[in-house]
Amino acid sequence: MKELTIEAARGLLDRVRRGDETALRELQLHLGRRIYAFALNRLHNEGEAEEVVTDTLWEVWKHADRFSGTSKFSTWVLGIARNKILTALRDRAPQSEELDEELPDEGFGPFEQWQRTSEGQSVQRCMEGLTDVHRECLQLVFFQELSVAEVAQLQACPQNTVKTRLFHARLNLKKCLEALWSQPNSSARGRQ
Secondary structure, three states, X not given: OOOOOHHHHXXXXXXXXXXXXHHXXXXXXXXHHHHHHHHHHHHOOHHHHHHHHHHXXXXXXXXXXXXXXXXXXXXXXXXXXXXXXXXHHHHOOOOOOOOOOOOOOOOOOHHHHHHOOHHHHHHHHHHHOOOHHHHHHHHHHHHOOOOHHHHHHHHOOOHHHHHHHHHHHHHHHHHHHXXXXXXXXXXXXXXX
């Protein structure tokens, strides 16, 4: 869905501040799937990802006046979601069961469907080998299409740090994929 302009976001947030539940539903339509995908990529649990969506939208509902307009509206909302994700990760019990990572095809876009191919699984495997900050950087820039400045704001670090993280993340991802794809009996890469 198309990115909300700052003016459109402010108008929607004004309606939210007045208690307009229709405005909250509009926010959910605009950003719900994006928040869900962002959370699912980090949590690997559909239920927890849905909770992050709900908690994030609740936070927007309660604190709509906190949006300053100095970033994209989606960046502000994903920043809230990121905090909810970090809380969920901290709250996990150390003896948690194995999580079912299979997703149904229905309702998911091309990226999610590509992930299920052998090449996509190889990339996912290598992404999981990255540090949390490197993986998050890549996901925010390439899959959430945020700018370096927006990622710096979300990760509370300088833009040059984001650029360095991206450099190392891509380098490590490349090395991992080359190692996987160079294995003699590797089915990790589709035939070309």
